[in-house]
Amino acid sequence: MLQQRNEKAFGYLYDNYSGALYGIVKSIVTDTEIANDVLQNVFVNIWRKIELYDAQKGRLFTWMLNIARNAAIDEVRSKGFRDSQKNQSLSENINFEGAVTAPAIEDVGLKKVLTKLKGELRVLVDMSYFQGFTHEEISKALDIPLGTVKTRIRSALTQLRTMIQ
Amino acid sequence: MNVQDYISSGIIESYVLGLASDEERIEFEQMCIQYPEVLSARNAFELALEKQAIENVITPSASIKNKIFEEIKVTVKEESQTLALAPVKKLNWAKYAAAASVVLLAGSLYFNLNLYNKNKTLQNNYDNTIAKLNDVEKDIQILQQNPNVKMASLKGMDVSPASYTTVYWDTTSQDVYLMINNLPKPASDKQYQLWAFLDGKPSDMGLIEITEKPLQLYRLKKAQAAQAFAITLEKKGRSDLSTPAGDVYVMGKL
Numbered sequence: 001m002l003q004q005r006n007e008k009a010f011g012y013l014y015d016n017y018s019g020a021l022y023g024i025v026k027s028i029v030t031d032t033e034i035a036n037d038v039l040q041n042v043f044v045n046i047w048r049k050i051e052l053y054d055a056q057k058g059r060l061f062t063w064m065l066n067i068a069r070n071a072a073i074d075e076v077r078s079k080g081f082r083d084s085q086k087n088q089s090l091s092e093n094i095n096f097e098g099a100v101t102a103p104a105i106e107d108v109g110l111k112k113v114l115t116k117l118k119g120e121l122r123v124l125v126d127m128s129y130f131q132g133f134t135h136e137e138i139s140k141a142l143d144i145p146l147g148t149v150k151t152r153i154r155s156a157l158t159q160l161r162t163m164i165q
Numbered sequence: 166m167n168v169q170d171y172i173s174s175g176i177i178e179s180y181v182l183g184l185a186s187d188e189e190r191i192e193f194e195q196m197c198i199q200y201p202e203v204l205s206a207r208n209a210f211e212l213a214l215e216k217q218a219i220e221n222v223i224t225p226s227a228s229i230k231n232k233i234f235e236e237i238k239v240t241v242k243e244e245s246q247t248l249a250l251a252p253v254k255k256l257n258w259a260k261y262a263a264a265a266s267v268v269l270l271a272g273s274l275y276f277n278l279n280l281y282n283k284n285k286t287l288q289n290n291y292d293n294t295i296a297k298l299n300d301v302e303k304d305i306q307i308l309q310q311n312p313n314v315k316m317a318s319l320k321g322m323d324v325s326p327a328s329y330t331t332v333y334w335d336t337t338s339q340d341v342y343l344m345i346n347n348l349p350k351p352a353s354d355k356q357y358q359l360w361a362f363l364d365g366k367p368s369d370m371g372l373i374e375i376t377e378k379p380l381q382l383y384r385l386k387k388a389q390a391a392q393a394f395a396i397t398l399e400k401k402g403r404s405d406l407s408t409p410a411g412d413v414y415v416m417g418k419l
Contacts, residue, residue: 010237014230019222020215026223030326039225043233057194058181058207061215066183076327077347110217128184131327141331141346143316153184154175161178161210164217 010047017061018043021068027111028072028130038075042068073132113163121156128153171196172206181210304342304382313337317394319415325349328415332359332394339387341370348396348414351375356401360409361391369406370394393418 022039029035046064053063111130114122123142127133135153139146179185180193197204313336321328329346343359351357359370371385373396395416397409 007234007237011230011234014233018230019224020218022225023218023221023223030323036225036229040229040232040236044236047233047237056197059211059215061218062181062211065214065218069183110221112221113217129182131329137346141318141329154179157175157178157182157184158173161213165209165213 013046014043017064020061021064024065024068024110025072028069029075034075035072038071039068042071045071069129070132073130077132110160110164113160116163117156117159121152121159124149124153125156125160168196168200168202172203177203177207177210181207181214311335315419317417317419319394319396319417321347321415322413324412325414330396330415332417334388334391334419339389341385341388343373343383343385345373345375345383348375351398354401355398355411357396357414358399358406358409358411359385360395360397361388362393362395363390364392367395367409372399372406391419 018039021042022035025035025038025042026032029038042064045067049067053060057063114125114130117125124138127138127141128135133141135146135149138144139149142149144152176185176189176193180190185193193203197207315334315336317332317334319330319332325348328348330348331344331346333342333344334340335342341359341361348357357373357375359373360367361370362368368388369386370388373383373385393416395409396414397411398414399409399411403410
C-alpha cells in the first residue's frame with residue numbers, strides 16, 4: 001500500500017511516527033524552527049524514497065529513524081544552521097563542569113537514556129550518534145586509540161540496550 | 166566465531182543505530198541471513214528502540230503536516246502531468262524521435278564535457294587537500310608525541326553545538342596551537358578570539374585569522390598557566406581585547 005504512494009497510508013504513518021521522529025530531531029537540533037524544517041524534509045524524503053526501503057534489512061521505523069538522524073546531523077553541520085545564532089555571553093567566573101561533558105545533552109528520548117551512562121562513554125556516544133563524528137575523528141579529537149574508541153562505543157551501546165529494554 | 170559473542174558485541178546496536186561501517190554492515194546482513202538468532206536479536210533491539218521512541222514523543226506543531234502534504238501533492242501533480250502529455254507525442258512519433266535523438270546527442274556531449282571538467286577540478290582539489298592534510302598530520306604527530314604537550318577538546322556551546330576545536334599547549338615552550346575541527350565561518354565584521362582561563366579569569370590568547378585550509382593548525386599567544394580554554398566571537402576592531410564580550414562558541418578544560 002505504501003509502495004504505491006498511498007496518501008492515506010502516508011497520513012497514517014505521519015500520525016503514528018512524527019512525534020517519535022521529531023523527538024530524535026529535537027535531540028540533535030535544539031532550535032524549534034530549524035527542527036520543524038528538518039522534520040518536514042524527513043517526511044518528504046520518506047515519501048519520495050519509500051521504494052528504497054528494504055524490509056529484510058530492518059523495521060520501517062528503524063529506516064525512518066536513520067533518515068531523521070542523518071537529516072538532523074546534516075542540518076547541524078550545514079552553513080544555514082551555523083549562521084543562526086542565539087545570545088549567550090561569557091561571564092568572568094564561568095562554571096566549566098557542564099562544558100566538558102557534552103553540553104547539548106537534554107532530557108529527551110534517547111538522550112535521557114544516555115545520561116545514565118558513565119561520563120566518558122556518554123561523551124563517546126554523544127559524539128558518534130548525536131553529533132555524527134566518525135570513529136577516526138573521535139580518536140583524533142580525544143587522543144584515544146582508534147581501537148579503544150571502537151570497543152568503548154560498542155560497550156556503551158550494549159549498555160544502552162539493557163537500559164531501554 | 167561464536168554467534169552469542171557476536172550478538173553481544175554491540176554490532177546489533179551499531180547496525181540499527183546507523184553507526185556501523187560499510188564492512189560491518191555487509192557482514193551483519195550476511196549473519197542475519199545465516200543465523201536466525203542474530204536476526205531475532207536485531208528485531209528485539211529494533212522493537213525496544215521503537216517502543217522507547219514512542220514513549221518519548223514530542224508532538225510537532227500541526228502546521229507541519231499540512232506543509233508536508235502540500236509538498237508531496239506538488240510532486241504527484243508533476244508526475245501525472247508528464248503522463249498526460251505522453252499520448253500527444255505518439256501522433257508524430259518519427260519526427261519526435263528524430264528530434265529527440267538530436268537533442269539527446271547534444272545533451273550527452275555537453276554532459277560528458279561538463280563531467281570531464283568537473284572531474285579534473287575535483288582531482289586537483291583532492292591532491293591539494295591531501296598535501297595539506299599530510300602537513301597538518303605531521304604537525305599534530307609532533308605535538309602528540311611530545312609528553313609536555315597538554316590537550317584540551319573545546320566543545321560547542323548552545324550557540325553552535327556542532328562546533329568543535331582542539332587546543333594543544335606545550336607546557337615547556339608555552340606555545341599554544343589551535344586546531345579548528347568545526348567552527349562556523351564568521352560574518353565579515355566578526356572575528357574569533359581565544360581565551361585561556363586561570364581560576365575562572367580569562368586572558369586574551371589572540372585573535373584567530375581563519376583561513377580556508379581544512380584542519381589548519383593556528384599558533385597563538387604563549388600561555389604561562391591555564392586550566393581551560395574558550396573561543397568567543399567578537400566584533401572586529403575592538404580597542405580593548407582584554408575581556409570577552411561576545412558569544413562563547415566552544416569551551417573545554419585541560
